[in-house]
Amino acid sequence: MNIFAYALKRTIQAIPLLIIVSIISFTIIKLSPVDPLAELKLNPNITPQTLALEKQRLGLDLPFYQQYVRWGWNFLQGNLGISTSGEPVINRLMERIPNTLLLSFTTIFMTWLVGIPLGIYAALNWRKPIDRAMTILSSVGMAIPSFFFALLLLVFAVKTGLFPVGGLTSVGFENFSLPHKILDIIHHLILPTTVLFTISLASLQRQVRGNLLDVLESDYVKLAKAKGLSENTVVYKHALRNAINPMVTLLGFEFASLLSGAALTEYVFQYPGLGRLVLEAVMKSDINLVMASLMIGSIMLVLGNLIADILLKIVDPRIGEG
């Protein structure tokens, strides 16, 4: 029950934060000189009458604070408004969110599956050639810009024809059998996942290695070793448990970046995810869509931190009431 009360307290604390975030974002979007109707205004086939109707439909004829109040009131009721394309924002988001989640979860799963063992292995082989080789590789992984790496892989796909050039599904996907569908999606996911995996693997592996090394240096590990405990018991039962705590916090951040972490990669690979949608929305100043995605991002961040804190409480009983 204690944890439940703690969660409630944190949630209530988050409300003013979210309000401030929304006011700041709304103001910034409104202050930017971007006009959502600019393209229509330069289209000779669009008459002033049509423009006036569009303006009214998007609520652009109201004063600034009224627009915000209207937006906020709708948001509280779960109505995210309509995008400039005339569709409800919620529909546009729901089209993309599953795709982005698919990419993020695959990446996170792969990274943690490979990153933690690699980190442990590197720490146990500290300063041996294999550790140094991994250090070099992870430095390369951390240093390479994601969009550049994505472009390289795209060129690779074009030249070899082994992989599709972007997208998530092939033509005629709707008529495929289920195993064929799954294989098709995996085929499309390989390249974008490779980019995201390489980049986050590098940093995760370094973190695990560093943490474990710190712990291995500590007195109680030395004591355990001196007591004559086997190497495996010392590392996996005592040292690793303590080394994993900061990882839990990291997991909270991973949660926050589930929906927004892959925007650049998504754009290069023309992946039908949220990142590409939001980027296009920002360019066109599609305020409802941008606001909705910003709010979702903030909520995910708050939630991710909360989850991390709660997890931390569970795995490490030493952490008391904050």
Add this chain to the structure above:
Amino acid sequence: MRNKIIKYIIFLGIILFALKSCLIVDKYSAPKLENNNKMDARISITPKPPFETIYKDGVDYMIARGDVGKFGGEFHTSAIGEGPKTFNPWESKDATSSMLGGMMFDGLVTTDPYTGDVIPKLAKSLQVSQNNKEYTLTLRRGLKWSDGKPITADDVVFTWNTIILGGFGNTSTRDNLYIIGKLPTVTKIDNYTVKFTTPVVFAPFLRQLGAPIGPKHILEPITKKGKMAFSSFWGVSTKPSSFVVSGPFKIKQYTPAQRVTFVKNPNYYMADKNLQRLPYLDKYVVFIVGDLNNEVLKFEAGELDILSVRGNNAARFKALEKQGQYKLYNLGPDTSTTFMCFNLNDRKNEKGKYFVPLKKQKWFQDVNFRTAIDYAIDRNAMVSNVLYGVGAPLFTAESLSSLYLNKDLAKGHPKDTQKAKEFLKKSGFFYKNNQLYDKYGNKVEFELLTNAGNTERESVGVIIKQDLEEIGIKVNFKPIEFNSLVGKLLNSYDWDLAIIGLTGSPLDPHSGKTVWEPNGTMHFFNMKDPTPSAWEKSLATIFDNAAKVLDIEKRKKYYNEYQQIVYDQKPMLYLYSPVTIIAIRDKLGNIAPTPLGGTTHNIEEIYIK
């Protein structure tokens, strides 16, 4: 320590070597610029005989003009951007939506892609009355919607009276049809005949008859629910099975941000010479790609069958033609125009300050000054350096592909710095240390804007800046955000010169009145001036008069005159038009691209060899 360093270097060397061998060397490095001159000459167009109509088994088939092909296969093309916003062609406001929605619905008439003439489509024949105000159209017999219901005069009258003239969806078609404050009327004569009557003779109306016709039995219940319901009908989240269409293809699946898949409409009324119902293709797939680079990659990977090739890629694509199994088609200058516009505004804002500082106004209002700048800029340099030779210099307000181009002006004039200086001298400008001063002793210096991100216009701006330096004018070239540029042009009027572009219709200059009439919404160079100058007023009169005659030769005279006025007064300096080059795979048959119709005007008879 030293040993270790050496080990590292060797280790790194091995890695680099391994990576190097992974790279596949592109054997066809981009050829040098002169290769551009070997670009295929513009395709020659031989007009085809008019469409035949053959009556068989109760259906008036429209007979395609190409060869008899094979059934089956898919055609993959692309649309750049975020994808369609709606599939409802009466609601669409953007190009992608109009293209995709329009493909599913035929209009009464269409444009002959070879000659630009208006020819019947859903209609079998079209008669214009003696007084040029009544248009009688006879529909083909036996036509069916994709759901099997017949297409009759009721559908036509409903579409025109209720949807278009009734103001459902995007009302721009209707708004453009108002003449002397009145709209045309539509009446049903019999099941297959309709009559349109315009209040006065109104030439642009004929092409408006190409507006898509909708199925009354589906749309009437929606229009009864109101305009909002109609606007969201057939939106992007509609179930594809609910579409009832008359065009060659019907939507099968929309995968957001990836592609739109169309399948053939089995009830389509066009047939080949063996009287087999078209289209040949089973599927027509439009990929939604985010940007140009991705489109090029997709074409190179073989995922697309057709690609519009940009100037900087043209030489490389030419070299790879055989290997990539495609052919390049040069369709000549496209319908877009890029121009530099002067701000001729001489009014004050509500705070009593001039929109344009007084000294600059004196320069911009002076036709000699504008002419001098016209002579000082080098359009050929823009074409060869910015468009890589894949373009043409432009001197007229109508695009080079327009049916109404004033051919006498199109040749233009070369860059002539000497002549430019003479024009400046005429208006009392003088030089001191190679810098130009006006007769009041003000240094001539102004700002040139364009939209940032458009690399083509950014490079053109730099060329203009250098050209004008030669006649002693200092130009501060500033690319700014597209939206803020539009805001300045249309609302705040605080700018000097700007480089922008517009796409006009090559078929009818009438829509250009929004730019040339003093109260037009895009009269950029002097927005909403209550006291326009004499030549601005005469432009308005010309557009009014040209709309009131049907005879194409008479209309040509009017539009030649308007281009002459713009050429003489130079409120906008036209710069260049890019040339359209299309790469099309060899496997496609009946490919007949034309400058007016583009590449897919005969999509129903395109087949896979």
